[in-house]
Amino acid sequence: MEDYKFLFKVVLVGNAGVGKTCLVRRFTQGLFPPGQGATIGVDFMIKTVEVDGEKVKLQIWDTAGQERFRSITQSYYRSAHALILVYDISCQPTFDCLPDWLREIEEYANNKVLRILVGNKTDREDREIPRHIGEDFAQRHGMYFLETSAKEAENVERLFMEIAVDLMEQAKCKELPKYDGSLGPLNGKTTSVNDSSCCLRS
Amino acid sequence: MPLKISLLTKIMTSFIDLLTTLSITLCGPGCCGCCSALRPRYKRLVDNIFPASPQDGLVKSNMEKLTFYSLSSPEKLDRIGEYLFQKASRDIYRRRHGFVIIAMEAMDQLLVACHSQTLNLFVESFLKMVQKLLESTDPQLQILATQSFVRFANIEEDTPSYHRRYDFFVSKFSAMCHSNHSDKDTREKIRLAGIQGLQGVIRKTVSDDLVENIWEAQHMDKIVPSLLYNMQTAEKYETVSCMETDTRDGMEDDPPRLAEACLRELVGRASFGHIRSVLRPVLTHFDRHELWVPNDFAVHTFKIIMFSIQAQYSYSVVESLLRHLDAGAGTRVRAARAAVLSNIVAFAAGDSVGPSVLEIINNLLTNLRASVARDSEKESDEKLYQDALINALGEFADHLPDFQKIDIMMFIVSKIPNQRGKATKADFRLQSILLKSLLKVGTTYKTTELSKAFPAAFLDALLRLSSAGEAGTRALLQRILHTLLDRRGNAPALAVPTVDYAELGLIVEKCSRPDLIFISKHGYAIFSSLYDGLQLESNTTENISAIYTTLALLCVELASEETVCDMLQLILSIQQSALSNPVLSVSQQCALHAVALALAALVPHVLVLPRLADYVAQIIEARREEAPHLLPPLLEDYDLSPSKMPNKLPYLMIDQMALGECLKANGVEARLQPAAPYAGSALAHRHSWVEAGAAQGRDSLADISAGPNTELDSANSSPGVQRHAGAGGESVSLEALRRAAGGPSDAERREAERRRATLNDTFRTAPFDHLLAITQPKYEIKEKLEEIFNSLSEEPLLGAGIGGSPAGKPTPCAKYFPELFLY
Ligand SMILES: Nc1nc2c(ncn2[C@@H]2O[C@H](COP(=O)(O)OP(=O)(O)O)[C@@H](O)[C@H]2O)c(=O)[nH]1
């Protein structure tokens, strides 16, 4: 239904194969997709959740991890309200790449963007990155931290809900950064198509 | 019950008309049952368009009513739109997609029916609806939404909606362009829809800058890579200058082709300020997707850009690519980029104006210079890059008018590092690279008049280079001269010295008046520079051959009795130098003799001089018998017995007197100077008349340029004799000054001594009757012998001749070149 009060854009980034698409599918469709192909460019999903009795619409942009799509994916960072940076706890290289990702985020995203570090695949036995290492990294870089399993649906709901809550608080305090220059009238009546901003809707 | 409701409605609303009554009367089970009477009329009208079962499709008659109502009460349009949207949202949520499709169809119809003034009221909900459908995960709805969007995009709105934003659409359509749907067919359809959607956004926004600025980076960074990504998946790239019209309306069902059409449209609509916004993501895309090597797709894409860009901006594509040439990439990528450049640069040439032309050239040269300076580990790759740049230069120049080519060549020449002083290896490399560029441009130039091909400053620069630099560089320079001189395609036939011209099929025409003026002005400078070029110790066979070709071309191009004396004079000087220049190796000497004779054989081939032809044929015959090493072809190495050394065979030489006789016999009056070498101070004589000629209004030159009345074949205007007389030895060539200042080295002097001794020896020991036999009977042997004896008695010092005599006071030529008088 369309009577949401807030619209937030969430972008997922991180190496290919860490489980971004699975996280999104788990959250939006409640399933763990079997053997889907790697994301190309950008994928889009939507989900409306309720926070404090108010409807919040999350626009989720799931990006391809591969180097070659970097230029198009970067173009989606800019209007993001929240960026979820994902690594695979059972795969050291995906963790080692985090500084590179941060550099990209630094360069292309709004500096007030909400940043969340996610260590995915906690269900796996062969963990390579201890929880506290991820936590430390997140803390050092001013990010929220959460470990998830898209497979076991662990912390996935919580991840997106916390983002929604956080962003809504920001929005209510009118702290939420205004993206894309023109925000359009906040009363939303004449600009119902406008989704470029936080879209506090009346 | 419907009847009852309709009555109720009648009571409640006083303004109901018959039509509505009917409509409500006919209202089927589809309109949601309860309390519809209490609902606003527009809602009822909307409800009525939905059938009971979605398979039945839109209820057409009711749709007509709704449309009629909207047209008569446009103030209700926004509510109708909003209501339709809400219904559809609910249906999407309940996955009743059939009804969603009907709602969308209704909105489409209303949109089309709306008058443009009232459209605005409706568009907001229409777009919300489209967005809603695009947010669904159902491909069918996404595609449907896109079609509606495209329909909307094609409507012209009177008053653009400034606050309306399209970034969701750009983002979503771009995502669709990258669809990864597991079903191939669906995937294609979604991608196609994505491209159509982008095309719609572009059309909607591009024409009006006040609406969302589509050219902003945030949009272009999505649109451009999305199009390119689809284009690159084509099975093969067919580059055509213009696509057929059916692709222009999104009817194309093949994503690569539609993406291409869309890119063309985008590029075609870009104004100057926007070109870069398109090009930047293009370049980034090629970098990211590593599409430079191999570069077929890049060439395809950039050609398409060039085909579709507004012509006056095509230059900026070249410029962007130029600037991107060495942006963060290895040499192979750079080379590939440069190759792309050379593929498109021609398009820009036609529409480039002066400053931008030179800017492009300068930019290319700067890149070349940077490449030369770069100490690349992979030299072969770097060379590929340089070649590609040079190719680009050539391609570009090829499409410029000829006068600009000359400008460019002069510009390139001006960039060639000065060879004086210590030249580093990099200098040499740069020199060679720039000469290659020059050659490339020169090859595209079509010479008509020599004076146009060789403006004085340009000629001067070329000639200065002709005896400088490394052997390879010098050969290159000659090739530049060849391409500029050779108007009749004779160069290949004259590539190496020969004495058999009959078979070559040379094309010879009589020298034109402007060319005669040109050569009378610059002939001396040209000849002496070529002569100097033949005197260098480092000359390879290639160098000598190349200079021969230049001279032979000059001979053919300037075929005229006016010039024949100069040519023969030069031939004698070359022969002379082969005997007297101490730095030349035996092979070089042989080569020069061969060249001299080859040229001598060419002269009677281009002019009707049968006597000369006979004479030369005799020498050739004699050499064939006795000294084939003094004939072409040039060899790298000659293994000669001492008796076969060139300086031991004076009777096989071309004789100055004999030449004079031959000319005279054919009615060409020419007093050839006894051995007029082009180097040394004797040169000062000739130099002065060239220099002074122009300044003092030399008779013959004045005659030639005076007008049609003056006959060119007048023997008096023949250069060579009178001109010599006029000017005296006041001015001295640079070369002579330089030599005078330096003087011959000790080694040179010693060598000269040695040679002189040998020559004298030869003369003394050669049997008189042998000499007699070889020289033609018509010659006055006695006179000759006298000359020879005189010269011998007058301290015939080569060394002194070159360096010792004070400038401005030339001693008699005979003194310096005793060898020529040995006959
Ligand atoms: N065990 C486990 N595997 C996962 C989890 N999430 C994703 N995967 C697997 O990781 C692979 C990559 O997932 P995907 O979502 O495509 O990664 P993306 O490239 O980041 O989008 C797939 O084979 C998934 O099945 C998880 O939470 N646990």
Ligand SMILES: [Mg+2]
């Ligand atoms: Mg993915």
